[in-house]
Amino acid sequence: MTLLDLTPRAVQNDRLTTLPVAIIGAGPIGLSAAAHLLERGIDFVIFEAGDVAAASVRAWGHTRLFSPWKHLVDPASRRLLEAQGWELPDPERAPTGTELVEKYVAPLAALEPIASRLRTGVEVLGVTREGMDRTRTKARFATPFSLRVRTPDETIEDVAARAVIDASGTYRSPNSLSSGGLDLLGMTDIADRVTAALPDVLGRDRALFADRHATVVGAGHSAANTLLGLVELARQEPGATVTWLIRNSQAVRVSSSADDELADRARLGSRVDQAVADGRITVLDGFEIIRAQRTGDTVELVGHRRGEVVTHLTDVVVNATGFRPNLDMLREIRLELDDIVEAPKRLAPLIDPNVHSCGTVEPHGFRELTHPEKGFFVVGMKSYGRAPTFLLATGYEQVRSVTAWLAGDTTSASHVELVLPATGVCSTDASDGGGCCS
Template identity: 45%
Template sequence: MNTLPVVVVGGGPIGLAAAAQLRERGLTPLVFERGPVAGAAIAEWNHVRLFSSWAELIDPAARRLLDATGWVAPDDDAYPTGQDWTSNYLQPLAAALGDIVRLGTEVIGVARRGRDRVVDAGRDTEPLSVHIRRADGTEDRITAQAVIDASGTWTTPNPLGGEGLPALGERAATEVIEYRVPNIDDPGVRVRYAGKHIVIAGSGHSALTAIVALANLESPDTRISWVLRRGDVGSTFGGGEDDQLPARGALGLRAKQAVDAGLLTVVPGFRTATIEPDGDSGRVALISDTGARIEDVDRVVVLTGFRPDLSWLSEIRLGLDPVLQAPVELAPLIDPNVHSCGTVYPHGVAELSHPEPNVFLVGMKSYGRAPTFLAMTGYEQVRSIAAALAGNHAAAARVELTLPETGVCGGAGVPA
């Protein structure tokens, strides 16, 4: 039996679930989280309420581990905020997993031991070499039998620019741009948005969340422009009352009500090409690739999705779809031009394997540039991978998840 650890990159919900699943199957996980706490990325959106209930946010193996510690489970039917998710689940789970969770430790590279990506020999026999950097700057190398990358995509948001690259002037306009949903319950944040002209860019659930929040500023001078790259609103509001995730459907309905009430102006078919300073006013103008302009903008909230950071996996042979940057077997299942959130078939080790043996991208990172990932999908991913690594291939191939239907997850789209 291979006694080397399975390195899990990322101490968020999917990474910790992977550790719980591996441990339950008799394997030795080792979790590296570069943040100071478990769920460090979620801590940056603590104020946002999830549209999945607690029942859908707790991994089954993690629940069994926590139950053994006397943990008091939250109400399955309640909807937590990011703060609730971390304090009531992720941090107790990290504590229950003990010293296998290494905080303040960043994975900076993965390779096959003694080989760069060009060398063929030994890729199926040599272990993986994981390079880490601790918070104090010291570096080390860990030998692993497998690597599960659950590092997510939070640190690599998509830019405002409509070509996938930053718009001209975007890098210089950091004072007016925010790539996260603003927390308007924070008085310091609220004052930056109240009474201002705000542009919200994006068509996913984060954009809808921002619309609902900012439309409730109750400041008479606040103006909101909602910029959509697609030619019309279309299915952006999702499945409404037909959504089997009721909170997700309700979010879309609340955003639609804000639009119908005239609380914001919809600007469809606008693909930002340039951000231009407006003299010394501190404001900017957004200019599209057709020359259309949005003037006198005080704040820009860019919620155009995320993309995976693959730079530290450059010596690993990944099999990625050239469009979505997702595993080639998974990409057709999650293509946003074809599928909604609820029509993505549950998947596991077969769809997540790469030419490099025993390397897996899971969670949000496995979706590449495809939008809207459900936590329960990630839990099924790591359950299947853990079973395969433990040698139980029948369990790995078995589907143990039914996803809720409806709730359209559109991509960036193109002008009509």
């Protein structure tokens, strides 16, 4: 009697092999998947909801990443670019998001083999199997995937694919300001005074914050970057004031350790610590928001603090509470997710933010990213669910392994290696926001 081999294998089906692999998202990870598929000779199509590649990165482009260039470029993508004369920027320098796009992502997306397969302004509304909901099993894994998409002219169409790589990220799915995780009561009343994480305080969004009291909600690196921007704005315009509202009992949630090999991140933590000590940032800790309301031009955040119901008055709120994966589009896909962080179940123990930092995540690939729905993979930031410890280098190794498996190269797919910089803990409480700017 022999044991059954339960290792998932790439589907072999005549029709399936004629269909492309569908990639959702044209950020750095989605484009990396495209580069690896090109090297493997596998056709693909990329759906990007934004009008251009890396639309989410462009939204926070003013922010400097923690990682230097040497950790930000995917090997397969680099080979494609260098064949066209591209040169890697200073390996030891950390770029801004805008620089990452202009010097790397945009040139990669513009390469003809990728550009010809990239559909921008196309939102994926749902993923399923052709003619099957999630309850049907017979011939399931020999049946193509079907992606329902909305095109720029509002046309709804279904697109068939042999496999799906979801690299859509989480930037467009922020956590709620409500400590309970549900939509904040009263949010519609204050929506025009709430911004997403990482607003361009000193540039594009300056008018929203000038001469106003801003409250940053969240305790991670996104919050820290915004806090420092607001401190500088207050120096330039004395009417601006800054409050840091966190749900925990302590305000220290960003690394300022000398042991952090990502020096820019260590300096970020130290600068926030100093601004708090100098009184330029007012800390409101232990505040669990339960509802909001509007009184004239004032936003009132009502919450529990130290066993009492209290109200915090402010003019503008920055939601830096972290992000969550959009799972609505995957309702008809058979997923196996961790019940806490909503990451693939085999991956979740490796990225638990209570234990791991960005730099202590073990190498992982297709095995840890596999779901019961064979041929479907969530990669990149979205694969981390609500854990805030993602680095681009991790995502690049994920897609290298996944695309090797799709090509039937299980040896390469199973051999995963990843060298990450040693870091401090990115966030010791995933519920209060956070995230690594790669």
